[in-house]
Amino acid sequence: MSSKLLRGTFILTLGTMISKMLGLFYVIPFYHIVGSSGQALYAFSYIPYTIFISIATAGVPLAVSKYISKYNALEEYAVGRKLFKSGLIIMLCTGIMSFLALYFLAPYIAAMSTNSNVGSDIEDVTTVIRAVSFALILVPIMSLIRGFFQGHQSMGPSAVSQVIEQIVRITFVLAGAYIVMHFMNGTISQAVSVATFAAFIGAVGGLFSLIWYWYKRRVYLNELLLHDKGTMNISLTEMYKEIVVYAAPFVFVGIANPLFQFIDQFTFIKTMQSIGYDDDSARDAFAVITMQTHKLVIIPVALATAFSLTLVPSITKAFVNEDRTSLNHQLNQAFQVVLFLTLPAVVGLSMLAEPIFTLFYEHSELGTEVLRTYAPVAVLFAFFLVTAAILQGINEQRFTVLSLLVGLLIKLSLNIPLIKLMETEGAIIATAIGYAAAILINLFVIKTFAGYPFKLVFRRSLLIVLFTLVMFIGTGIVYKLLTLFLSPASNLSALIIVIISAAAGAGIYFYLSVKTRLIYFLLGEKVDRILRKLRLKA
Numbered sequence: 001m002s003s004k005l006l007r008g009t010f011i012l013t014l015g016t017m018i019s020k021m022l023g024l025f026y027v028i029p030f031y032h033i034v035g036s037s038g039q040a041l042y043a044f045s046y047i048p049y050t051i052f053i054s055i056a057t058a059g060v061p062l063a064v065s066k067y068i069s070k071y072n073a074l075e076e077y078a079v080g081r082k083l084f085k086s087g088l089i090i091m092l093c094t095g096i097m098s099f100l101a102l103y104f105l106a107p108y109i110a111a112m113s114t115n116s117n118v119g120s121d122i123e124d125v126t127t128v129i130r131a132v133s134f135a136l137i138l139v140p141i142m143s144l145i146r147g148f149f150q151g152h153q154s155m156g157p158s159a160v161s162q163v164i165e166q167i168v169r170i171t172f173v174l175a176g177a178y179i180v181m182h183f184m185n186g187t188i189s190q191a192v193s194v195a196t197f198a199a200f201i202g203a204v205g206g207l208f209s210l211i212w213y214w215y216k217r218r219v220y221l222n223e224l225l226l227h228d229k230g231t232m233n234i235s236l237t238e239m240y241k242e243i244v245v246y247a248a249p250f251v252f253v254g255i256a257n258p259l260f261q262f263i264d265q266f267t268f269i270k271t272m273q274s275i276g277y278d279d280d281s282a283r284d285a286f287a288v289i290t291m292q293t294h295k296l297v298i299i300p301v302a303l304a305t306a307f308s309l310t311l312v313p314s315i316t317k318a319f320v321n322e323d324r325t326s327l328n329h330q331l332n333q334a335f336q337v338v339l340f341l342t343l344p345a346v347v348g349l350s351m352l353a354e355p356i357f358t359l360f361y362e363h364s365e366l367g368t369e370v371l372r373t374y375a376p377v378a379v380l381f382a383f384f385l386v387t388a389a390i391l392q393g394i395n396e397q398r399f400t401v402l403s404l405l406v407g408l409l410i411k412l413s414l415n416i417p418l419i420k421l422m423e424t425e426g427a428i429i430a431t432a433i434g435y436a437a438a439i440l441i442n443l444f445v446i447k448t449f450a451g452y453p454f455k456l457v458f459r460r461s462l463l464i465v466l467f468t469l470v471m472f473i474g475t476g477i478v479y480k481l482l483t484l485f486l487s488p489a490s491n492l493s494a495l496i497i498v499i500i501s502a503a504a505g506a507g508i509y510f511y512l513s514v515k516t517r518l519i520y521f522l523l524g525e526k527v528d529r530i531l532r533k534l535r536l537k538a
Contacts, residue, residue: 015159019166020302026170027295028360033177034191037280040287041192044113045128047261047290048102049199052136054254056098057143060091063247064144067239068151076232077224083239084148090240091140098140102133113265121279124189128196135199138207145210152221157213161206169202249397252404253388256438257298257381259404260431261290263411268427271419285366285424292361293371300345301381315393319450328452334386335457336464337522342382344468344509350375351475352501355494363489366424373425380435387442390450399445407438460518467512475505 031039064087068080110125142165146158176194180186214221264286272282315334318327349356353372357364384407388400411434418426446452479501486493513519 015155015162017302019162022163022166022170024295024299024302026173027291029174030177030195031292031361033174033181034188034195036284036287036292038177038188038192039291040283041124041128041189042195043261043287043290044110044125044265045132045192045196047258047265048105048109048129049132049135049196050258051255051262052098052102052133053139054258055251056094056136056140060140060143060147060243060247063243063250064147065150067243068148069153071232072151072224074232075227075229077228078230079232079234079239080148080151081225082234082236083243084144086236086239087144087148088141091144092137095137095140099133099136102136103130106130106133114269127189128192131193132196132199134197135203138200138203142203142207142210145207145214149210149213154213154217157210160213161209164209165202165206168205169198172198172201249388249392249400252400253385256384256388256404256407259408260411260434261294263408263415264290264427264431267415268419271416272423275420275423285370288364288367288370289374289424289427292357292367293374296349296356296360296371297346297374297378298381300342300349301378301385315390319394324451327450331390331446331450331452332456332460333522334390335383336460338382338386339379339461339464340513340518340522342379343464344471344505346375346378347468347472348475348502348505349378351472351479352498355488355497355501358488358494359491359498370424370428374428377428377432377435380432380439383439384435384442387439387446390446391442394446394450396445396449399441403438403441403445406441407434410434410437460521463516463518467509467518470512471505471509474508475501478504 027039030042034042064083067083071077071079106126106129107122109129110122114121114125142161146161149155149157173195176198177191180191180194181188184190268286268289269279269282272285273279277285315327315330317323318330350372353375354363354368357367357371361367388397388403391397391400411430414430414433415427418430420426422429443454447454479497482497482500486497488494488497510519
C-alpha cells in the first residue's frame with residue numbers, strides 16, 4: 001500500500017474517530033442542561049432522523065469513492081465528474097424529499113411514540129422531529145462531495161468536514177439549549193427543538209468546509225480532465241445501478257441499530273404505562289435506555305469494529321483469489337480481535353456500572369441496573385457489524401437483509417411481553433435476542449459459502465473468556481476494597497474508583513495476553529512497538 005494511501009486512510013480514520021467520540025460525549029453536559037425528560041424528547045426525534053439519514057446517505061461516500069477511483073485508474077476522469085455533477089442534483093432532490101417526508105410524518109411518528117391522549121406531548125415531539133428534519137436537505141450533498149474527494153485519494157476534506165460538522169453541531173446544541181433554559185426561561189421542548197435544529201447548523205458548517213476544499217483544489221481537479229482518455233460513455237442509468245449495488249449493503253447495516261431503537265420508541269413508553277408507570281417515569285426510563293446507557297455501551301463497539309473491519313479488504317481479496325488458507329486466517333483474525341477487545345471492555349463496564357453512570361450523569365439506581373444489563377449486548381452489536389462486513393467481503397451481502405429482518409421481527413415480537421415481565425431490562429433482552437438471531441444467520445452463511453471452520457476461533461474464545469474471568473475476579477476485589485472507604489454515589493469518589501479499577505483490570509488482562517502471547521497472534525508486531533513506547537520492553 002502506498003504511503004499516500006496509508007496517510008489518507010489514517011487521516012480519515014482519525015477524523016471519523018474524533019467525530020464519533022465527540023458525538024458520544026456531548027450527551028453528558030446536554031443531560032445536565034435538559035435532564036432525562038429532555039433527553040427522551042431528543043431521542044424521539046433523533047432515532048427516526050438517524051433512520052432517514054442512513055437511508056438517504058449510508059454507503060454513498062464509499063460507493064461514490066469506489067466508483068470514481070475505479071474510473072480514475074482507467075484515466076476516464078470525465079466519468080467521475082459526470083457522476084458528481086448529476087449526483088449533486090439527485091442528492092439535493094433526495095434530501096428535499098427526505099426532509100418533506102420526515103417533516104409531514106412527524107405528527108404520526110409523535111402519536112405512535114408517546115401517549116396519544118395528551119395533545120401537548122404529541123405537539124412537543126412533532127416540533128422536535130420537524131426541527132431536526134431540516135438537516136436532511138444538506139447531509140446527502142455532503143456525503144456525495146466526501147465520496148468525490150475520497151475517490152481522488154483525498155481523505156482530508158472528509159475528515160476535516162466531519163470534525164467541523166460535529167464541533168459546530170455540538171456547540172450549537174449545548175449553547176442553544178443552555179441559553180433557552182437559563183437566559184430565556186424557555187421550556188424543555190423549546191430547548192430540545194433548538195438542540196435538534198443544531199443538526200442543520202452543523203451540516204452548514206461541514207458543507208462550507210467541503211466547498212472551501214473544492215475551491216482550493218479545483219485547478220488540480222480540472223487539470224485531470226485534460227488527461228481524460230474519453231473512450232467510455234457510460235449512461236447515468238448504468239452509473240447509478242452500480243452505485244446502488246455498492247451502497248445497498250451499507251444502508252441495511254447502518255440502519256440496524258436505529259431500527260431496533262425505533263421499535264422501543266413505539267412500544268416502550270406505552271407498555272411501561274400499561275404496567276403502572278406514570279408518563280414522567282416511563283420517559284426517564286426511555287432516556288436511560290436510548291440515550292444515556294446506549295452512548296456508553298457503543299464505545300467499546302466502535303473501538304473493536306474499527307480494528308477488525310480493517311481486515312475486510314484482505315478477506316475480499318482472499319475470497320476472490322480462492323485462497324482458502326488466507327481467507328480462514330483473515331476470518332480468524334476478525335472474529336478474535338473483536339472478541340478480544342470487546343469482551344473485557346463490556347465486562348468492566350458492567351461491573352463498574354454504578355460509578356461510571358454516576359461519573360457521566362448522576363447517581364441512579366435505574367441507570368446502574370440498565371447499564372449493568374445493557375453493557376454485555378455491546379458484544380452482539382460488534383459481532384453483527386463484523387459478520388455483516390464479512391458477508392460483503394465474500395459477496396453474500398444479500399443475507400444481511402434477511403438476518404436483519406429476522407432480528408427485527410424477533411425484537412418486535414418479544415419487546416412488549418418482556419417489558420411487561422422485566423420492565424426496562426425487558427427491552428434490552430429483546431434487543432439481545434434479536435441481534436443474536438441475526439448473528440447466527442450471518443455465521444451460518446459464512447460457514448456455508450466460505451467453508452469456514454470455527455474450531456480455532458472457538459478454542460481461542462475460551463482462552464479470552466478465561467482471561468476475562470480472571471480480570472473480572474481481580475477487578476472485583478479491587479472494586480470491593482475501594483468501596484469500603486469510597487462511595488460510588490459521589491462524583492469524585494466514582495472517578496477514583498473507575499480509574500483504579502479499570503487500570504487494575506486492564507493490567508491483569510494485558511499481562512495474561514502478553515504472557516501467553518495471545519496478543520501477538522492477534523495484533524502482531526504492533527504490540528512490540530506499543531511496549532517499546534511504554535518502555536515495557538527493550
